[in-house]
Amino acid sequence: xxxxxFLIAAQQVFSSLEASRSHPxxxxxxxxxxxxxxxxxxxxxxxxxWQEVEPLIERKAGVLVIDDTTLDKPYxxxxxxxxxxxxxxxxxxxxxxxxxxxxxTMDGCRLPSDFRLYNKAQDDLSKNDHFQDLLQQAxxxxxxxxxxxxxxxxxxxxxxxxxxxxxxxxxxxxxxxxEVSIDRSGNRPISEIFIPAHGRVVHLKGYxxxxxxxxxxxxxxxxxxxxxxxxxxxxxxxxxxxxxxQIEVYHRGLKQFTGIERAQYxxxxxxxxxxxxxxxxxxxxxxxxxxxxxxxxxxKTSILRSAVRQYLSNPxxxxxxxx
Numbered sequence: 018x019x020x021x022x023f024l025i026a027a028q029q030v031f032s033s034l035e036a037s038r039s040h041p042x043x044x045x046x047x048x049x050x051x052x053x054x055x056x057x058x059x060x061x062x063x064x065x066x067w068q069e070v071e072p073l074i075e076r077k078a079g080v081l082v083i084d085d086t087t088l089d090k091p092y093x094x095x096x097x098x099x100x101x102x103x104x105x106x107x108x109x110x111x112x113x114x115x116x117x118x119x120x121x122t123m124d125g126c127r128l129p130s131d132f133r134l135y136n137k138a139q140d141d142l143s144k145n146d147h148f149q150d151l152l153q154q155a156x157x158x159x160x161x162x163x164x165x166x167x168x169x170x171x172x173x174x175x176x177x178x179x180x181x182x183x184x185x186x187x188x189x190x191x192x193x194x195x196e197v198s199i200d201r202s203g204n205r206p207i208s209e210i211f212i213p214a215h216g217r218v219v220h221l222k223g224y225x226x227x228x229x230x231x232x233x234x235x236x237x238x239x240x241x242x243x244x245x246x247x248x249x250x251x252x253x254x255x256x257x258x259x260x261x262x263q264i265e266v267y268h269r270g271l272k273q274f275t276g277i278e279r280a281q282y283x284x285x286x287x288x289x290x291x292x293x294x295x296x297x298x299x300x301x302x303x304x305x306x307x308x309x310x311x312x313x314x315x316x317k318t319s320i321l322r323s324a325v326r327q328y329l330s331n332p333x334x335x336x337x338x339x340x
Contacts, residue, residue, distance in 0.1 A: 031276030079123030088278035097285035
C-alpha cells in the first residue's frame with residue numbers, strides 16, 4: 018500500500034529509491050532497498066487487482082473492452098519484457114513493454130479488471146492467446162457483459178468464435194479486405210459491398226451472419242464496424258464505439274498519472290509488480306474521480322499543491338542577510 022500511495026503522489030520520479038526517500042519519517046524510515054525487495058517478493062499476478070476491483074463492478078452489466086498499449090522504454094538495453102511493438106502515439110514501431118488490458122466500462126467509468134504482459138519469448142503466448150485467456154478468466158469470474166468491444170487487431174475468427182462460445186455479443190472493426198457475402202453465393206472484400214446508412218447483415222467467411230456499418234474516419238477513410246448483434250442499429254453502434262475509446266483514455270491516464278512506464282527495473286518480476294501496482298494506483302484515482310467529480314489531473318495536482326503550500330509556510334531555501 019505504501020508503494021501504491023507513492024505512485025499516486027509522485028510527480029516526476031517513480032523508483033524504489035525515491036519511494037524510500039519519500040517515506041514519512043514518523044512511520045519509521047525503511048531500509049534504502051526495502052521497496053526494491055518488496056517488488057521482488059510479491060507474486061506477479063493480477064489476482065489482487067481483481068480482489069480490489071470486484072466490489073466496484075456490476076458483472077452482469079456494462080461493456081468489456083480489450084486493447085493493448087506499448088509502455089515506452091526507448092533507452093532500455095537490458096530490461097526484461099522489452100520488445101518492439103507498434104505505437105499509436107509515435108505512429109511507428111518502438112521499443113517497449115506491451116500491456117494487454119481488459120477494462121469494464123459503464124456510464125463513463127473505466128475500471129481495469131485484468132491484464133497481461135506480452136512475453137512470447139518466455140511463455141510462447143501471442144496477443145490473441147492473451148485475448149482469449151482474458152475473456153475466459155472473465156467468464157469464470159461471472160461476467161455477463163452487454164457487449165465485448167475490441168479493435169480490428171483482435172478480430173480474427175478464433176477470437177470471434179470464442180466470444181460466441183461464451184454466449185456474448187461483440188463489436189469490432191474489420192479490415193477492408195475481410196471477405197463477406199450477401200447471399201452466400203460468393204465471398205468478396207467488404208469494401209466492395211454496398212452498405213446503407215442503417216447497416217447491412219452479411220455472412221462473414223468462416224463465421225456466420227453479422228451486421229456491418231460503414232462509417233468515415235476523420236481522415237476520410239472508410240471504417241467498417243461489425244457486430245454479432247444483428248438487431249443493433251447505427252445509433253447503438255456509435256454509442257458503443259465510444260466504449261472502445263474508453264480504453265484509450267484509460268491507457269493515457271495510466272501512463273500520465275501512475276508512472277507505469279517510467280520505472281527502470283531490469284528484472285521481470287520487479288517490472289511486472291510495478292505495472293500491477295500502478296494499475297491498482299489508477300483504480301484509486303478513478304474511484305476518486307467517480308465519487309467527487311475531480312479529474313485525475315486535479316487529484317494529482319492537489320497533492321503537489323498541498324506540498325507547495327506547506328513549504329511556503331516555512332521556506333528553507335533562503336538568503337542570509339549581508340547587511
